[in-house]
Amino acid sequence: VHCGLDGWGQTPVVPLQKGPQRNESASSLMECSVCYEITHPACVQRLCPQFTGYMNEDMPNSWECPMCCKSGKNADYKPRHFRARQKSSDLRRMSISSDASSAFESKAQPDHMSGDSGSENEKDNKELVPIKKRRSSEGEIETKSQSGEAPRKQALRMQLAQQLTCNSTKALKKPMFVVRPAPLNMISPLPSSNIALDKRCILNVFRHLSPKDLFMCSLVCKTWAQFSIDPILWKRMDFAQKRISSEHLKGIVRRQPETLILDWAHINKYQLPWLIQRLTALRELSLVSVNVKSVISLRSCYCAQLQSLDVSFVSGFNDSALREILGPNNDSRRGLTDERVR
Incomplete structure (x- = not known):
């Protein structure tokens, strides 16, 4: 500023004074x-x-x-x-x-x-x-x-549209379906001459192996690692007297067993509901001598349709705990209040 004045022709004040504006008009700077x-x-x-x-x-x-x-x-x-x-x-x-x-x-x-x-x-x-x-x-x-x-803009738009349509050799056609890659399971693999990669043959061999041997086979290659966790090989899983960790929970969910034995196992009240909600094919569950708080956590609308439940030797398990498990669902969300899901 050559004259040293502000936008309203006044001398600037340092520091600026707080309060209402001195002028409501716009600055001339x-x-x-x-x-x-x-x-x-x-x-x-x-x-x-x-x-x-x-x-x-x-x-x-x-x-x-x-x-x-x-x-x-x-x-x-x-x-x-x-x-x-x-x-x-x-x-x-x-x-x-x-x-x-x-x-x-x-x-x-x-x-x-x-x-x-x-x-x-x-x-x-x-x-x-x-x-x-x-x-x-x-x-x-x-x-x-x-x-x-307006006429010039319209002429430019028409000229651009004509150039785009003339340069294209393909006829404009609206797609009839959404283009997306097909899932991997829909791609039928080509028949291989190597019998070691045939799933039907390998599963018949894996059925006679122990869990320890299946683990050793899963380290051979990626294909065998996928074959070794097939639910057909893990219809029954036994974790008696084991301390259940997060790795155990992941392995159980990936194998989807029908019979799960957790006798005398150390599992808390948060791990068991998380596990039960993800085992849709579970039919038999054994919780012998498990903490009563973990057993009561079975009261969930996501529990599978169990055919057999063993709660023997559960300390502190009485009639009130049984009514707590078989009671009405505690989830009030719509569609989850029906007692028939028990």
Whole structure:
């Protein structure tokens, strides 16, 4: 700021005073979009009286100062903010020379002074820049002609659409179905001459192996690792006197047994409900000498349709605990309140 005053013509106060604003009007300080200098228009006008600045309608308190117009810096300037890609060429300013200074002065004159003496170059500029609004530093608004905006846009759109359709050799056709890759299980594998990779043959051999031997076979290759966890081989799983960990829970869920034995096993009240909810094929469950809190956690709407449940030697298990297991469902969500799911 050349004069040292703020946007309202007053001396700035440091620090800023808190409270209501001193002025409700807008600040008169302007920032040049080319050199980014903040000045008063009146102060710059005294330095360059023969040139005028142009307001930027896209941003408040933004203009092209007369200093940049005088030096020609705004000729190659590209604004930082675009409203549309096609407007980038419209926002360019032509270079300032000694011949162009008279054209700027003629634009700054009032409308009632303009007559038949208007130059043909000014008419050509109006046709080339149909959507540009410029305002001089004195506050006069200059609006370019907008009559040819809509027809020109429509013609460009039709031309672009015609080019796209002509360059394509394929006929446009709406797809009849959603294109997505097929799941792996739908791809039928080709018959292999290697009998070691035939699932039917390998499963017949794996049926006679112990769990320890199945684990050793799963380390041979990826194909055998998939064969070794087939539910046909794990219809009965025994974890008696074991401390159940997260790895045990993952292995049980992957194998989906029909009979699960957890006699004298260390399993808490959070692990058992998590396990039961994911064993849809479970039919027999043995919980001999398991903690009573873990047994009561069977009261869930997600429990499988058990045919056999052994709760022998459960410490603290009485009639109230049995009623707690067989009681109505404690889940009040819609569709889960039917007692027949027990």
